[in-house]
Amino acid sequence: MELTLVEIVGYLASIVVLCSFMMKDVKKLRLVNMLGCLLFVVYGFMMPTIRIGLPIIITNAAIMGINIYYSFIAKQS
Numbered sequence: 202m203e204l205t206l207v208e209i210v211g212y213l214a215s216i217v218v219l220c221s222f223m224m225k226d227v228k229k230l231r232l233v234n235m236l237g238c239l240l241f242v243v244y245g246f247m248m249p250t251i252r253i254g255l256p257i258i259i260t261n262a263a264i265m266g267i268n269i270y271y272s273f274i275a276k277q278s
Contacts, residue, residue, distance in 0.1 A: 207247045214240035231268045238265040 204212075218237035224230035241261035248254030 207244065210240060210244045210247060214238075214244050228272065231272045235265050235268045235272075238262070238268070 214237050217240060218234060221230050221234035221237055224233060238261040242258050242265070245254035245257035245261070248257070
């Protein structure tokens with residue numbers, strides 16, 4: 202049983218997001234989670250059709266936006 206590149210990216214994204222929840226420091230949690238979300242967005246674009254990947258892309262792009270807001274923008278307010 203051989204993994205495809207799409208599957209590898211999906212598993213890697215899952216592992217990174219899972220690891221982010223083990224972080225005690227919120228800043229590190231957000232940064233690692235952003236990486237996982239970015240990998241999930243890439244994974245979504247790698248799906249055979251946009252119909253399959255779009256929910257993954259939208260959800261993870263939104264989570265990434267929230268992480269960016271609280272990591273960089275909210276502190277300036």
